[in-house]
Structures are given as C-alpha cells and as structure tokens.
Amino acid sequence: MTTTPTGPTRPASADDRYDRQLALGAAGLLAEFNRAGVLGVADVHVARRLGAATGETDEEVLLALALTVRAVRLGSTCLDLTTAAELPVEHAEGEEPPTLRWPDADTWTDRVASSPLAAAAVVRIDQALVYLDRYWREERQVCEDLLARLSAPAAPTPDLEPTAAEIFPDAGYDEQRAAALSSARRRTTVLTGGPGTGKTTTVAGVLALLAELDPDARIALAAPTGKASARLQESVERELGRLPERHRARLRDLRATTLHRLLGSMQPRTGSRFTHDRHRPLPFEVVVVDEASMVPLTMMARLLEALRPETRLVLVGDPGQLSPVEAGAVLTDLVDGFAGRADSPVTSLLETHRFQGSIAALEAALRADDADAVLHLLTTGDGVELVDPGDADALAAFGQVSADAAYSVTLAAEAGDGPAAVAALDAHRLLCGHRTGPWGVSGWNRRVERLLADRTGVTHYEEWYAGRPVLVLANDPGLGLYNGDTGVTVRRPDGRLRVVVPGAGGAQELATTRLSDVQTLYAMTVHKSQGSQAADVSVVLPPPESPLLTHELLYTAVTRAQHHVRVLGTEDAVRAAVARRVQRASGLARRLG
Numbered sequence: 215m216t217t218t219p220t221g222p223t224r225p226a227s228a229d230d231r232y233d234r235q236l237a238l239g240a241a242g243l244l245a246e247f248n249r250a251g252v253l254g255v256a257d258v259h260v261a262r263r264l265g266a267a268t269g270e271t272d273e274e275v276l277l278a279l280a281l282t283v284r285a286v287r288l289g290s291t292c293l294d295l296t297t298a299a300e301l302p303v304e305h306a307e308g309e310e311p312p313t314l315r316w317p318d319a320d321t322w323t324d325r326v327a328s329s330p331l332a333a334a335a336v337v338r339i340d341q342a343l344v345y346l347d348r349y350w351r352e353e354r355q356v357c358e359d360l361l362a363r364l365s366a367p368a369a370p371t372p373d374l375e376p377t378a379a380e381i382f383p384d385a386g387y388d389e390q391r392a393a394a395l396s397s398a399r400r401r402t403t404v405l406t407g408g409p410g411t412g413k414t415t416t417v418a419g420v421l422a423l424l425a426e427l428d429p430d431a432r433i434a435l436a437a438p439t440g441k442a443s444a445r446l447q448e449s450v451e452r453e454l455g456r457l458p459e460r461h462r463a464r465l466r467d468l469r470a471t472t473l474h475r476l477l478g479s480m481q482p483r484t485g486s487r488f489t490h491d492r493h494r495p496l497p498f499e500v501v502v503v504d505e506a507s508m509v510p511l512t513m514m515a516r517l518l519e520a521l522r523p524e525t526r527l528v529l530v531g532d533p534g535q536l537s538p539v540e541a542g543a544v545l546t547d548l549v550d551g552f553a554g555r556a557d558s559p560v561t562s563l564l565e566t567h568r569f570q571g572s573i574a575a576l577e578a579a580l581r582a583d584d585a586d587a588v589l590h591l592l593t594t595g596d597g598v599e600l601v602d603p604g605d606a607d608a609l610a611a612f613g614q615v616s617a618d619a620a621y622s623v624t625l626a627a628e629a630g631d632g633p634a635a636v637a638a639l640d641a642h643r644l645l646c647g648h649r650t651g652p653w654g655v656s657g658w659n660r661r662v663e664r665l666l667a668d669r670t671g672v673t674h675y676e677e678w679y680a681g682r683p684v685l686v687l688a689n690d691p692g693l694g695l696y697n698g699d700t701g702v703t704v705r706r707p708d709g710r711l712r713v714v715v716p717g718a719g720g721a722q723e724l725a726t727t728r729l730s731d732v733q734t735l736y737a738m739t740v741h742k743s744q745g746s747q748a749a750d751v752s753v754v755l756p757p758p759e760s761p762l763l764t765h766e767l768l769y770t771a772v773t774r775a776q777h778h779v780r781v782l783g784t785e786d787a788v789r790a791a792v793a794r795r796v797q798r799a800s801g802l803a804r805r806l807g
C-alpha cells in the first residue's frame with residue numbers, strides 16, 4: 215500500500231459559497247474536484263490563472279494542471295496521469311467516496327502534451343509524467359550535474375590505508391573504515407545509514423583522510439536547518455575528539471552552517487537566487503551535507519550548481535526518515551536511482567552502534583517491513599510497549615508518563631536548577647503524528663497540562679510559568695536560536711523567570727520577553743523531532759485511516775528513543791504504518807538509472 219496525503223477534504227454534498235475550502239467562480243471539473251476535497255482552492259486558482267494566460271480552455275487539461283500543482287504542494291515533483299485516479303479521496307465515515315469524472319487515462323497525457331499549456335512551457339511532459347516547468351528544469355539539472363560529477367575522472371589518491379587504520383584502529387570500525395576510504399577516493403559520495411550507524415563517525419574519518427591529502431583543504435559542513443547544523447557541529451566535534459591529535463589539530467576550526475547560509479544571501483537584482491551559483495561557485499575543496507533526507511529538490515539543484523567540478527561532495531542521511539516538507543525526496547531518489555549502477559556513489563552503513571536490545575530489533579523489523587515482527591516486539595519486547603487506546607487504564611497510564619516527566623521538569627525549574635530542568639526535559643519526549651486534533655500535539659499539550667495541574671494543584675493562567683517547556687518555532691540568528699530548539703522556563707532566586715536553552719556552545723538563559731515564536735512543548739510532532747534523541751519516548755500514532763500514518767513516521771518516531779519507547783495505537787494502526795510508504799512521484803530515480 216502507498217499513500218499520498220490528500221490535503222483538505224470536505225463532504226461532497228455540502229455546498230457553501232462562503233466555505234474557504236471552495237474556490238469561488240470555479241466551474242466544471244475543477245469545481246467538482248474542489249468540492250470533493252481533492253483540489254484545494256490554491257490549486258484551482260493557479261490552474262485557472264495559467265489557463266487564462268495561455269488561452270487553455272480544455273477542462274481536462276486544466277484539471278491535469280491543478281492536480282500537478284496539488285502534487286507539488288504535497289511533496290511530489292510531477293504527476294503520473296495514468297494512475298492519478300487511484301489517489302485516495304477522503305470521505306466522511308460511513309459515506310461512499312464521491313464519484314468523480316476522471317478523464318480517460320490512456321489519452322489524457324497526450325492531450326496535455328499537445329495543449330497550449332505545454333506549448334507555452336507552463337507544463338512539461340517527460341517520461342510520460344506531467345511537470346510544472348520549474349521542477350522539470352530542477353530535476354534535469356540535478357540529474358545532469360550528478361552524472362557529470364560521476365563521469366569526471368577522480369584525481370589519483372595516494373595510499374590512504376595506513377591513515378585509515380590509524381583513524382579507525384579496531385575491527386569494530388571495519389564498515390566505517392571502508393566507507394571513509396571509498397568516500398575519500400571519490401568526488402561524490404552519498405553516505406546512508408539508519409540512526410546510530412556511525413555516519414558522523416565516518417564523516418569525521420573522511421575529513422581526517424582528506425586533510426591528510428591536502429592539509430590546506432577548505433571544508434564546509436552544512437545541514438538543511440539551523441538546528442541540524444548545530445547538531446552536526448556538536449557531533450563532528452565529539453567524533454573528532456576521538457581522533458589522534460595530528461588529525462584533530464587540522465580540523466579544529468570547522469564550523470557547521472545551514473545550506474542557505476553556505477550558498478549566500480539571495481540576489482534579487484541579478485536574478486540569481488544565491489550569491490553562489492554556477493558562475494560564482496563555492497570556494498571549498500570539500501562540502502559535507504548532513505541530514506540530506508531533509509533537502510528538497512530545489513535546494514539540491516542550487517547546491518549542485520554552486521559546486522566546482524573538483525569539489526568533493528559528501529551527502530549524508532537516512533533515506534528511511536521523513537522526507538522534506540517541500541517537493542522532492544532527493545536522497546531516496548539517489549539511493550533508488552543509483553541502485554545496481556557500477557559507478558554508484560552510494561555507500562551504506564548497516565551496523566547500528568547506538569541501539570541495543572528490543573529497540574535495535576524493532577528498528578531492524580521496521581526496515582524489513584515485517585509487521586508481524588514489529589507487533590511481536592512491541593507486545594513482548596523489553597523496553598518497548600504497545601498501548602491500546604481503547605483501554606482506558608492503559609491510556610491513563612500512558613498520559614501519566616508524560617505528566618510525571620513534566621512534574622520532574624517543574625520541580626527542577628521551581629528550584630532554579632537549569633541543568634537539572636534541561637536534563638529532565640530531555641529524558642522523555644512525547645511525539646505525535648498530527649499537529650492538531652485530540653490525537654495531535656495541541657490535544658496532548660492540553661491533556662498533559664491538565665494532568666500536571668492535577669498533580670501540583672496549580673493551574674497556570676499566565677503564558678509563562680516555572681517548568682513551562684518550550685519549542686522554538688523560528689530561527690533567530692541574533693539570539694543564536696533555531697527552529698526546533700527546545701528550552702525550559704526556570705525560576706531564578708530573585709523570582710524572575712528565565713528560559714534555559716541548551717546549545718552546542720553551552721546553555722543560554724533568556725528573558726521570556728525575548729522569545730516570541732515559541733510553543734509549549736509537552737508534545738511535539740515526529741517531523742520536528744527528526745535528528746534528536748531522548749532516553750524515553752512516547753509515540754501517539756494517528757488512526758489507521760490517517761494519510762499521515764506512514765512507515766517513515768513510525769520509523770522516525772521509534773528511533774528517537776535510546777532506552778524505552780511506548781507506542782499508543784491499535785494493532786491496525788501499526789500494520790497500516792508498516793505497510794504504507796510515502797509515495798512521492800518523481801522522475802529523478804528513473805533518469806539516474
């Protein structure tokens with residue numbers, strides 16, 4: 215089973231001209247698909263506007279355009295019209311799905327190909343897929359740049375084996391030693407591996423090998439988000455600390471940054487997107503990009519065009535994790551597209567070094583798509599649990615774990631002990647698949663707040679109180695805060711409240727008035743938790759019919775846990791998640807293969 219999230223949905227029968235989900239003025243097929251909840255208002259408006267600009271009147275062609283806009287909005291880079299009618303259409307429980315007049319799948323693509331829209335290059339047909347022009351260009355460019363990098367002969371490298379043996383001395387590092395050696399010999403590497411498989415350790419080794427080849431090599435470390443770059447900095451520093459002094463000394467001044475900052479500010483007047491592009495390439499001999507699974511197609515296109523052909527590129531990530539919010543799942547496409555090619559730049563690390571026992575077994579069962587094994591482990595394993603939401607006592611106990619964790623944070627925060635409050639906060643995480651609704655972050659935030667109030671006897675009516683955990687929602691480079699940072703409010707001896715936010719350079723304390731874009735963090739989305747870890751994790755699965763319930767969601771959620779994970783969900787929900795891979799349409803893998 216595969217799924218594509220279906221976006222806004224409403225019952226087909228309702229018709230309200232003031233409904234914000236309905237596109238006013240739309241008629242024919244566009245109105246029909248909008249009313250059924252398949253198309254959003256923006257999809258319809260874009261299609262109508264581009265149709266008017268190009269003189270396109272064929273409603274089936276306009277429908278194809280609107281569906282392609284929708285596909286991009288939901289993360290695909292293109293749309294296959296021959297299978298479009300298989301899109302799951304949400305409908306109210308107990309009702310039949312709406313009957314939609316899907317155009318003839320055999321001729322639809324040809325009609326689009328010979329339309330004024332295609333003549334005006336608004337849409338492109340390639341490999342029988344429909345693209346918006348921009349994504350077609352970016353996908354082709356990514357493919358061409360990568361293949362050009364692979365076909366260029368690599369510079370001859372001296373014998374690196376002795377240095378590799380020095381960096382990775384014992385047999386426990388065999389897999390990483392081999393991966394680091396092959397990366398150091400190549401111009402392009404895609405280093406993949408699940409959580410804790412030693413990707414960062416390998417990157418530190420690759421950098422040490424490359425610095426051995428060229429001690430003056432300029433090295434850039436980057437990640438898609440500020441939070442991920444801060445984590446990269448921290449973990450590379452930690453892993454470099456393991457290396458002999460000679461290597462450490464060479465790599466001491468490395469600083470990680472975001473991809474946006476690496477590429478430079480936007481250049482609106484020159485029409486170029488970033489300071490660095492094909493004409494003004496990045497001045498580095500080595501560029502390492504971590505959390506590559508979070509890099510969307512557009513950013514990958516901008517990065518590749520800004521690299522000199524001789525710059526070594528190392529993309530690092532876990533293709534099993536959630537894809538970026540924007541269009542494209544490039545890392546997955548690279549792994550699929552290069553599979554079986556003799557010149558594949560993909561190197562995979564398989565052995566996990568962080569997890570043990572049932573969590574390691576659960577991770578392996580998920581990777582193998584083995585739903586029976588996943589359920590068996592969740593119901594019998596040590597340190598892993600499945601909690602039935604239909605069992606009131608079990609549900610109450612599940613909520614109590616979060617309330618107890620919040621209580622520990624409150625005690626430390628009221629005592630003014632910042633480090634203890636941060637440690638208590640990081641000891642447990644409650645993760646939800648949904649943002650809103652009773653099973654989402656907003657519902658669980660309220661629920662834990664109530665349980666905590668029952669326990670302390672104090673209900674907080676003020677926004678800020680000692681023990682309030684917060685999640686930062688926007689980057690603020692001035693304050694050194696990043697979207698995804700977490701902090702906790704503590705009471706200082708003078709009674710004032712301060713927010714303690716741990717970071718790579720140590721914790722900082724901020725007045726509550728300086729933090730504007732934050733939300734209470736008794737629960738957070740699985741998406742936001744990517745890349746972070748907690749000793750104990752509670753996961754609230756969406757119901758089986760939710761399109762957000764996917765393999766990637768469950769895998770990302772359970773692999774956040776170091777020692778204990780409890781999953782609130784039915785057996786059906788677990789089976790649905792294991793079976794349902796996020797399907798993002800893209801032509802990149804086929805182009806590469």
Ligand SMILES: Nc1ncnc2c1ncn2[C@@H]1O[C@H](COP(=O)(O)OP(=O)(O)OP(=O)(O)O)[C@@H](O)[C@H]1O
Pocket residue numbers: 386387388390407408409410411412413414415416449453567568
């Ligand atoms: N070969 C090894 N033997 C023992 N421990 C290792 C080995 N490789 C890495 N480790 C340790 O395992 C932990 C995970 O390694 P590392 O951070 O490199 O993995 P990762 O794949 O980058 O993890 P993630 O991306 O999930 O954060 C670290 O504490 C690291 O020091």
